[in-house]
Amino acid sequence: MPRIPRLKKGEYCTYHVIQRGNERKNIFLDDRDKQRFLDTLASIKDRFNCKFYAYCLMNNHVHLVVDTNGSDISQIMKSLNVSYVMYFNRKYERCGHLFQDRFKSEVIDNDQYLLEVTRYIHLNPVQANMVKDAAHYPWSSYAVYTGGEDQLQNLVDTSLVLKYFSDHYAKACRKYIEYVQRGTEAENDGEQRPAILDFPDAEDEAIREPASNLGPMSLIEAIADEYSLQVSDLTSKRTPHTAARNDAIKQIKRRCNLGLRDIGTLFGGLSESAVSKILKG
Structure with a gap:
């Protein structure tokens, strides 16, 4: 089937864009990769x-809502992908394709759909069983919409979405949180929710999202839940819950691409030798 040409440069459009790793492999292997991707987004924002x-930012795919402001969406995504792939291949001493085919996109042509798409995106980690609450996932723009993450305010423009809830910022944030939370309810509660652009197998992929694909902090959160503890009970350097803490350290080492120093930092500043001793125990 021939490709449908995208809208031409100069047409002002807002797009929902999704991009996935080749063969559904992870495109982020640690949190530094995710941060580099956000840094690249900021550069792209300024350039275009x-x-x-x-x-x-999920482990093997990303969702973006982009207002092109008259630029060509294909050029925006090409620049983003080329820059990130160069970084990724250089860091991991690899070559070849990182992303699967070209990105998928659709035009967001009305206000209600814009709200639905942002909610869908922010609930992705919840649907993938990575966190129980969208607010607990550090690699989405949800924190900006809830009044936090001031350092991301220059990257994410929340004004267009929040103005539909209230002209007062704090009230708009509160109402947006309520709106997102309604999206997790099992019953439709009367809302007409359109189908959102995604990969055909996204639902199956979310269901089988393995624990090994969790980021370090999300994995610590999951382990804390298993032991009926708070995250701080595991990450305190002088925690009395050493058995649970040590189990968490071993799982982090096995499932995440972190070195001894980084693991020690997560757990209250443990030394590399202390982490090594725990791993050998």
């Missing part, structure tokens, strides 16, 4: 004078 209304 575009706007990002929402994003979510």
Whole structure:
């Protein structure tokens, strides 16, 4: 089937864009990779004078809501992907394709759909069983919409979405949180929710999202839940819950791409030798 040409440069459009790793492999192997991707987004924003209304970085795919501001969406994504792939291949001493085919996109042509798409994106980690609450996932723009993450305010433009809830910022944030939380309810509660662009097998992929694909902090959160503890009970250097803490350290080492120093930092500043001793125990 021939490709449908995208809208031409100069047409002002807002897009929902999704991009997945080749063969559904992870495109982020640690948190530094995710941060590098966000740094690249910021550079792209300045270069093309575009706007990002929402994003979510999953382990093997990303969701973006992009207002092109008259630029060509294909050029925006090409620049983003080329820059990140060069970084990724250099860091991991690899070559070849990182992303699967070309990105998928659809035009967001009405206000209600814009709200639905941002909610869908922010709930991605919840649907993938990575966190129980969207607010607990650090690699989406949800924190900006809830009044936090001031350092991301220059990357994400929340004004267009939040103005539909209230002209007062704090009230708009509160109402948006309520709106997102309604999206997790089992019953439709009367809302007409359109189908959102995603990969055909996204639902199956979310269901089988393994614990090994969790980021370090999300994995610590999951382990804390298993032991009926708080995250701080595991990450305190002088925790009395050493058995649970040591189990968490071993799982982090086995499932995440972190060195001894980084693991020690997660757990209250443990030394590399202390982490090594725990791993050998």
